[in-house]
Amino acid sequence: MTIKEKYDAIVVGAGPAGAMCAFKLAKAGKEVLLVERAKMPRNKVCTGMIAIDSIQIIEKEIGEFPKSLCVWPFNYKGFKYKMAKGAPVINMGIPEDEICYSVRRSEYDHWLTLEASKKGATVVDNCAFISIQEKTKDSVTVRLLQTRYNGEKRFVTVKTDYLIAADGMDSLLRKTLFPEREEITKCFCRQDYYLGDCDLDPEHYYYFRYNTAVEEPVWTFRKDDSIVIGYVAYPANVLEEKRAKILDYFVNTHGLSIGELQFSEVCCESTNFTVKKMKNGKLDFVFGCEDAPILFVGEAGEMMDSMSAGIAVAMESGCHAAEAIVAFGEKKEASLIDTYKEISKDMIDHITGTWQAFYNRFGRFF
Template structure:
């Protein structure tokens, strides 16, 4: 028998977890699936600013300090523009979280609210079907058997499917098969060592000689250095330039690399080219392209997730003809904020 839910959410990042939590609180039968085993690692600067902390506190309570690296909180952001010798300081206290811990905490909030959680469950297909004179989104997933020795396929149905599955979203690819976004590659390295920079700040450098978008540096238990490139072959040379810059300008002394990781960024959002879904399919966060110029996705993921959940709670799940119009109308405030951020910052780089 195929299990049925009101809503299925794909992806347990902050946006997906918050969507599932809000839906479950409203009594909407919700399934949240995550392709990786929870808790899972996630490449990210991992700073949670005041502008989103207030929303998280309202929805989930205070962020536990155990979710954070050291320093637990940062005093703010320091930004260095191409034409300046010094950093511009923005004092805005923010949590310095490890995404694996933070995302799992939010996912458990969704579980506590009544959502069903399935980890190690990969979405491999979905279709709109009719059965018993009703319309559903039927998904097919693949997960390991209880013994872990083999994979098994399962089917689930829902009235709405929410893609919260990141910048390379499978839900978006299936919904918009002709859409081919540009991507940039971000590489982040974790080092033991020291530098002359105040460890209580997150540093962002808008310098095209070091990165196609931005370079970042901060301390979270280790020294974290990140750079981005639209051409993967350029990542290593750009990282070498970052080493040289921080060593010469800020006394960086690298000792031992602990690990490194990489991820893609969907650049369509930086061109204000969004995809919000079709019919019974909704996209939120990175899947929709909702990021700011610095690649910060947590605020937009959470805000769009809550907006999606609120919209779903107001529609007729049997006949959601007005769902997309309502969802996109309710996103207008977030979209205006992103446009201001991107328009103001992208002038430093020209056309993206």
């Protein structure tokens, strides 16, 4: 795919935040470049629950949710938490009249990206944002590293009127532009996919904050033909030892029987990070730059909620950034970042509320 020298907007990262933002901008007639570091479709640590909030955004912006994306158990029924030794299991059911689809994130994110492409966005995978070469109040010039189909690598310099940072929790753009913010990448989590079975209800997600294997939480759920075992993957040098202990725990307590490891995925863990921010009395978010047309969406902006609806927040913030860019382009009265903050106000109040409720209930366990 050839990359041009100039675009109306460049979106970095093709997760739900970036893909949705590119979709909306392209739909509004903007010339958009969406770059993704990984080869699509790519895996992402996630339970793959598409909750009602996500479904509503898709129905509003794109159309009917494509049921062909759903994999067994198709519809999750809720969450079960074991928070402390001797404490009863907390059952948080999803209301009976609500749907919570089960998808593989690789397929879901790929579908969203294809929808952006259908609307006219230029999507280039295997293409990483590397650095900002220049930023002014009207434009940004970035350096990208593209890996071609034949493995050849080349640097590309591209100018844009708007840059959208959608590069996830471990955002290079956030580290570049806000180096004073606390490093999130201190804590990683990992999910291992096995062919197998256990005696836990496949329609529930299980989180064992207390378990007899390791000090940190472990979790499990079903996805298609896999049983998924999740855990905090830090420090890396004891990973294999830890993995063996956790598997023993599930074998002994929940009748786990597994075959070969199919694959693993790793990402930064966000719950500990957010709870720590709350303990320090500052649950804040990154919206963008005051001195350049750069906006942050989804986890790059530290925007996620506590109720496993991070995908909805990511997509919603992507929509809001696109709306802010279109509104700002028409009027240029208020600043871009103030327009974005204003449009996002209800969403920010909502996610702050979910974290407050989570903190009140579970904060003491962290």
